[in-house]
Amino acid sequence: MQSVKIGILGLGTVGSGTVSVLKRNSKEISRRAGRGIEILRAADKNLDSPKTCDLNAIDLTDDAFSVVNDPEIQIIVELIGGTGIARDLVMQAIENGKHVVTANKALIAMHGNELFAKAQEKGVTIAFEAAVAGGIPIIKAIREGLAANRIEWLAGIINGTGNFILTEMRDKGRNFADVLAEAQALGYAEADPTFDVEGIDAAHKLTIMASIAFGIPLQFYKAYTEGISKISQEDVQYAEELGYHIKHLGIAKKTSQGVELRVHPTLIPKRRLIANVNGVMNAVVVKGDAVGPTLYYGAGAGAEPTASAVVADIVDIVRALTTDPENRVPHLAFQPDSLKDTPILSMSEVVTSYYLRINTEDKPGVLADITRIFSEQDINIEAILQKQPEEEEGTVPIIMLTQPVVEKNMDEAIAQIEALDTVKHAIMRIRMESLG
Ligand SMILES: NC(=O)C1=CN([C@@H]2O[C@H](COP(=O)(O)OP(=O)(O)OC[C@H]3O[C@@H](n4cnc5c(N)ncnc54)[C@H](O)[C@@H]3O)[C@@H](O)[C@H]2O)C=CC1
Ligand SMILES: N[C@@H](CC=O)C(=O)O
Numbered sequence: 020m021q022s023v024k025i026g027i028l029g030l031g032t033v034g035s036g037t038v039s040v041l042k043r044n045s046k047e048i049s050r051r052a053g054r055g056i057e058i059l060r061a062a063d064k065n066l067d068s069p070k071t072c073d074l075n076a077i078d079l080t081d082d083a084f085s086v087v088n089d090p091e092i093q094i095i096v097e098l099i100g101g102t103g104i105a106r107d108l109v110m111q112a113i114e115n116g117k118h119v120v121t122a123n124k125a126l127i128a129m130h131g132n133e134l135f136a137k138a139q140e141k142g143v144t145i146a147f148e149a150a151v152a153g154g155i156p157i158i159k160a161i162r163e164g165l166a167a168n169r170i171e172w173l174a175g176i177i178n179g180t181g182n183f184i185l186t187e188m189r190d191k192g193r194n195f196a197d198v199l200a201e202a203q204a205l206g207y208a209e210a211d212p213t214f215d216v217e218g219i220d221a222a223h224k225l226t227i228m229a230s231i232a233f234g235i236p237l238q239f240y241k242a243y244t245e246g247i248s249k250i251s252q253e254d255v256q257y258a259e260e261l262g263y264h265i266k267h268l269g270i271a272k273k274t275s276q277g278v279e280l281r282v283h284p285t286l287i288p289k290r291r292l293i294a295n296v297n298g299v300m301n302a303v304v305v306k307g308d309a310v311g312p313t314l315y316y317g318a319g320a321g322a323e324p325t326a327s328a329v330v331a332d333i334v335d336i337v338r339a340l341t342t343d344p345e346n347r348v349p350h351l352a353f354q355p356d357s358l359k360d361t362p363i364l365s366m367s368e369v370v371t372s373y374y375l376r377i378n379t380e381d382k383p384g385v386l387a388d389i390t391r392i393f394s395e396q397d398i399n400i401e402a403i404l405q406k407q408p409e410e411e412e413g414t415v416p417i418i419m420l421t422q423p424v425v426e427k428n429m430d431e432a433i434a435q436i437e438a439l440d441t442v443k444h445a446i447m448r449i450r451m452e453s454l455g
């Protein structure tokens with residue numbers, strides 16, 4: 020049988036990794052796919068810069084549209100990134116009746132609804148395993164492996180760069196900017212690294228997982244997004260003393276009122292497996308009503324781990340080339356006409372426990388004021404740690420852990436405590452999850 024011809028757009032970190040894996044493992048991959056897979060053409064706008072893969076026998080161009088419009092090519096692999104030209108190229112590929120594989124989570128989270136509708140109309144598939152948690156087959160696991168379950172919640176470390184930074188800061192005391200520069204040099208970071216450190220990349224990935232888990236349309240703009248740039252060494256240390264690690268989590272939870280969709284730093288008990296996921300590794304816990312909690316772990320970024328997911332998607336498409344489009348696995352796990360418009364909850368309605376660091380003047384009565392405000396807002400304190408006064412400021416850090424409370428009550432309490440004369444700084448708050 021003739022080999023399937025593919026075109027690759029973008030020969031950067033993931034594009035080069037994909038070429039290398041496809042070439043190195045071509046025999047194994049063909050035995051799995053049932054056909055040979057030939058990289059007929061590849062486009063990169065910057066062909067003069069050195070590439071880390073062997074491009075021998077591939078027709079190269081700097082014009083990505085010429086690849087998308089090539090009638091010989093059946094599968095387009097989009098590895099450029101972003102939501103500008105990448106969106107136009109993917110749309111054009113679908114118009115041309117080609118299947119698409121992409122690692123582009125921004126594209127899927129922001130334009131997936133329209134792209135999937137167009138793909139359905141044209142009878143083609145858009146595959147995006149590499150877009151969430153890099154090499155971990157999490158899309159396949161939720162969409163296919165857990166198809167029997169009502170998914171209750173999922174929570175994941177889904178940004179490799181952010182986890183690498185937090186781990187290096189905690190274990191080696193390195194500073195934020197140095198570690199970020201290293202993550203960029205290793206090819207982990209997004210083109211704009213604020214996407215990594217401010218949680219935007221994680222929110223893209225969470226949006227995608229939540230749709231597949233709960234059968235809801237993609238709604239990136241409703242996700243709550245908070246980054247890791249305000250986490251200080253002292254909070255990392257205090258959390259450790261109290262038995263927790265701080266991780267940057269994406270959390271999606273189904274409640275009776277709707278769906279929580281939130282990305283923020285989170286204190287997790289050290290005994291949880293996910294609390295011990297370090298460096299560029301990612302992990303996602305998915306709780307199904309039948310299976311219970313399940314955990315998926317692996318490299319969340321990097322050339323070949325991500326290429327592993329890209330190539331698996333190519334194999335899936337090749338295997339399904341002859342199937343009737345109606346019988347293929349739906350893009351968002353649920354049949355398109357059965358997606359539900361379940362509301363995404365605002366953060367003020369979310370219930371969590373909190374870690375708070377309150378820097379106060381060292382005066383009698385301060386703690387009494389704070390506990391009075393807490394009790395007026397129905398907030399129960401789980402633990403208090405009072406540290407030594409900070410020398411240059413003369414303030415005392417009071418660390419508190421609370422029991423679960425609805426966020427709007429916590430917002431009110433924090434506003435009232437920050438208004439006290441004895442409290443000189445903004446209160447540091449980090450949400451907590453037991454993930455049990
Ligand atoms: N780097 C990683 O570990 C991971 C990246 N991703 C995603 O994979 C995609 C690619 O990321 P990287 O490989 O890291 O980026 P990169 O910046 O290393 O590579 C992008 C390549 O696209 C080329 N390019 C840009 N505009 C182009 C155009 N108009 N026509 C042709 N080529 C063009 C660039 O010259 C560059 O070689 C992004 O969507 C990213 O979010 C997903 C998972 C992991
Ligand atoms: N920048 C991303 C790349 C993978 O999705 C990350 O660091 O996780």
Ligand code: NA
Nearest residue numbers: 148151153155
């Ligand atoms: Na994946």
